[in-house]
Amino acid sequence: MVAFGAALFHLFNHAMAKGMLFMASGSVIHEMHHAHHDAHHHDDHGDDHHDDHHDDHHDDFDAQSMSNMGGLASKMPITATAMLVGSASIMGLPLIGGFWSKEGIIANAWRVALEDPRFFFPAACVLLGAAMTGFYMSRMWLKTFAGKPKTEVAEHVHEQTPWIPIPLVILTFVSLSSVILAGMMFTHWSSDTSYAFFSDKNFIDGMIYEFEHVFLNPDAFFFVLTYVAIFIGAIVGPGLAMALYGGSLKEGEKAKPWMQPIVNLSSRVNKKRGFDNSAWANSGLSDALRERLYFDKWYDAAMLKLVVGFANISAAFDRNVVDGTIKTIESTSQKISTQVRRLTTGSARDYIMMAALGVLVIYLLLGVMI
Known part of the structure; x- marks a missing residue:
């Protein structure tokens, strides 16, 4: 001013x-x-x-x-x-x-x-x-x-x-x-x-x-x-x-x-x-x-070493930690859903048996509580 x-x-x-x-x-x-x-x-x-x-x-x-x-x-x-x-x-x-x-x-x-x-x-x-x-x-x-x-x-x-x-x-x-x-x-x-x-x-x-x-x-x-x-x-x-x-x-x-x-x-x-x-x-x-006092040359070199290096580290973290965690949750959910899906057979006999087992479990729990 x-x-x-x-x-x-x-x-x-x-x-x-x-x-x-x-x-x-x-x-x-x-x-x-x-x-x-x-x-x-x-x-x-x-x-x-x-x-x-x-x-x-x-x-x-x-x-x-x-x-x-x-x-x-x-x-x-x-x-x-x-x-x-x-x-x-x-x-x-x-x-x-x-x-x-x-x-x-x-x-x-x-x-x-x-x-x-x-x-x-x-x-x-x-x-x-x-x-x-x-x-x-x-x-x-x-x-x-x-x-x-x-x-x-x-x-x-x-x-x-x-x-x-x-x-x-x-x-x-x-x-x-x-x-x-x-x-x-x-x-x-x-x-x-x-x-x-x-x-x-x-x-x-x-x-x-x-x-x-x-x-x-x-x-x-x-x-x-x-x-x-x-x-x-x-x-x-x-x-x-x-x-x-x-x-x-x-x-x-x-x-x-x-x-x-x-x-x-x-x-x-x-x-x-x-x-x-x-x-x-x-x-x-x-x-x-x-060459502009080699400013661009050194600037590019510094950018390549620092920025690109940091970008590689960030990419590895994203790939192994962020994506790895998400993929682990995904694979675990798929395994659980696969096991649960086996219980769904479409047979009335299987459903009656599971209902009976459920009633039995409830009865046992009530007996323990009483």
């Missing part, structure tokens, strides 16, 4: 951005499947292309793997733009939707940490999370839309499904215009919690107030904190991703003017730093990250 207002605002921004990212991801996967299907159809009609990407037409081709994409910024401009805006919002780049709520959460987390040192570690984790977000979101965009196509399928991808771009455009507009909502919200960056747009301020006042308390905070610590968060989330994380995964588009292809500078910058950073991506891809750290 440290930053309730900022958290709710971030929930809204996050929902819009993630909805757009999932929609854009679906757009890419959909068109990759189309291109892969067309390549299969082309091969079935006798065109045999012996090239480096011939394996793309095999049935094991994964249309969802970013390793099979690349260079899609020029081929899917609407999807690439939506993915870029959504990524920027999740990263918290200045002036885009997620920035306002993310800064509010960071500021409130550190405000509490300054008052209570026990919250210092969670506050530090917030900044670390900002850097990680900047890295992995940039990595996703660069591997998918920057660089050269990694497969023949990626070379033939186009935005050919007309109904997909419409919701992407709408969600992009919402993410970009979240700054308007920031002007209507209670401020998250100062102690003046009584401020609200709907009380005594107009819309322009709300906008100015939010800009001032983010970028020109009178408190020196929070002023520096804002720009540290921006530096970590918008420069450090994306810069590392560019150094590892950046690259220029295929010769003769260009992205839209608002995306081409990002592609060019990623290519320059990648070439300048001279990272060997192949060595990185074959490193132990890369393997560990690819």
Whole structure:
């Protein structure tokens, strides 16, 4: 409950951005499947292309793997733009939707940490999370839309499904215009919690107030904190991703003017730093990250040993004790009923004899009692 207002605002921004990212991801996967299907159809009609990407037409081709994409910024401009805006919002780049709520959460987390040192570690984790977000979101965009196509399928991808771009455009507009909502919200960056747009301020006042308390905070610590968060989330994380995964588009292809500078910058950073991506891809750290730090492996092993072992013990108990008891009662009842059934012969003589024996037993019992 440290930053309730900022958290709710971030929930809204996050929902819009993630909805757009999932929609854009679906757009890419959909068109990759189309291109892969067309390549299969082309091969079935006798065109045999012996090239480096011939394996793309095999049935094991994964249309969802970013390793099979690349260079899609020029081929899917609407999807690439939506993915870029959504990524920027999740990263918290200045002036885009997620920035306002993310800064509010960071500021409130550190405000509490300054008052209570026990919250210092969670506050530090917030900044670390900002850097990680900047890295992995940039990595996703660069591997998918920057660089050269990694497969023949990626070379033939186009935005050919007309109904997909419409919701992407709408969600992009919402993410970009979240700054308007920031002007209507209670401020998250100062102690003046009584401020609200709907009380005594107009819309322009709300906008100015939010800009001032983010970028020109009178408190020196929070002023520096804002720009540290921006530096970590918008420069450090994306810069590392560019150094590892950046690259220029295929010769003769260009992205839209608002995306081409990002592609060019990623290519320059990648070439300048001279990272060997192949060595990185074959490193132990890369393997560990690819396997999610082996969490699933150890989790599955623990589950198999503990849960399956307990299930086997439970099954043995159920089979030998629970079912055994019930089956023992059942078999005993059957044996008794078999013996009792022998008394039922259907002969009147037998029944008269049993009645006489019964009367005799009663007579003897009465005699004993008397």
